[in-house]
C-alpha cells in the first residue's frame with residue numbers, strides 16, 4: 612500500500628525531495644497545492660513531470676471518506692468518517708459568526724475509560740495516523756466549501772474529539788506541525804488546543820517538544836478521590852503530579868492553561884468543589900471552561916441545574932479566575948462534548 616502524502620510533515624517532504632534530487636521548490640509547491648488550495652487531485656503547480664510522476668507512483672492523496680454528515684439546528688456539523696480499515700471516527704465543526712472551530716479525533720475509541728464519556732465505552736481500537744487527523748480537517752473544509760460556500764473558515768482547532776491526543780503523541784505532534792506550517796495550513800499557534808485527561812508520559816514530551824501549542828487539562832474535580840472515580844488514569848497519574856508537569860510548561864505572556872471542568876449534578880457541582888478548585892488554580896495561569904454534563908444513551912450521571920452552574924462560576928469569579936460556561940452546541944445530533952461514539 613502506498614504511503615499517504617498527508618503523513619509527511621514539511622520537513623519530511625523536504626527530505627524526500629532532497630534525497631531524489633528534485634528542485635527544492637517542489638516541497639513548497641506540493642504543500643501549497645494540497646494544504647492551501649486543499650486539492651486532492653494531481654498538483655498543477657510549476658513542478659516537473661518527472662517529480663510529479665514520482666509522487667504519483669509512491670504516495671496516496673486520498674482523504675478519509677465522509678460516511679455521514681449530521682447538521683444540527685444550530686449549524687454545528689458532525690461528520691462520521693470511514694477509514695481505510697472500515698473503522699470510524701467523528702469530527703465536529705462548531706460555528707461562531709459564520710466561522711468555525713473544529714474538534715478533531717486523535718484515536719479510534721479511547722483507552723482512558725472516563726466514567727462520564729461516551730467514547731470511553733468503546734475502549735481503544737487504534738491510534739489515528741497523522742494523515743487521518745489532518746484528513747478530518749481537510750475534508751471538513753472541503754465540505755464547507757461545497758455546502759456552505761464562503762464559510763470555509765476554520766479558525767480554531769481543538770483536539771477534544773475521540774481519543775486521548777497525548778496517548779498518540781507522534782501522530783498528533785506531526786499533525787500540529789502541518790497545521791502550523793507556513794507552507795501548510797498556516798494556522799496560528801494560539802489557535803490550536805490539545806486537551807488531555809492528564810496522561811503524564813505524553814505531557815512530559817509535550818512540555819519539552821511543542822509547548823507553544825495550547826494545552827487544556829480535563830480536571831473535573833480538585834479532589835483526588837473524586838477524580839479517581841471520573842478519570843481512572845488519575846490513580847496512576849494523580850492530579851498533583853499532573854499539575855507539577857503542567858507548571859513546568861514555559862508560557863509566554865499571552866498563553867494560559869485551560870482547565871475543563873464538567874459539572875455533574877450532585878457529584879461535583881457544589882460550592883465547596885468550586886472553592887477547592889479556586890484555591891488550586893488561583894495562582895496558576897488558568898482559564899476555566901465549565902461544561903455542564905451532556906447526557907448520552909445509558910449515561911449514569913445527569914446534567915446540573917443552571918442556577919448551580921451560575922453559583923459555581925460566582926465562587927470562581929471571587930478568585931479572579933477567568934471562567935466561561937461552555938454552551939452546548941450540536942446536542943440534537945449527539946455532537947456535544949463527550950457524546951462522540953462511532954461503534955455503530
Ligand code: SAH
Pocket residue numbers: 723727728729770771772773774775776806807808827828829871873902903904905906907948949950
Ligand atoms: N482525552 C482528552 C480529549 C477528549 S476531550 C481529554 O480527556 O481531555 C473531550 C472533552 O469533553 C473533555 O474535556 C471531556 O472531559 C469532555 N467530556 C467528555 N464527556 C463529556 C460529557 N458527557 N459531557 C460533557 N463533557 C464531556
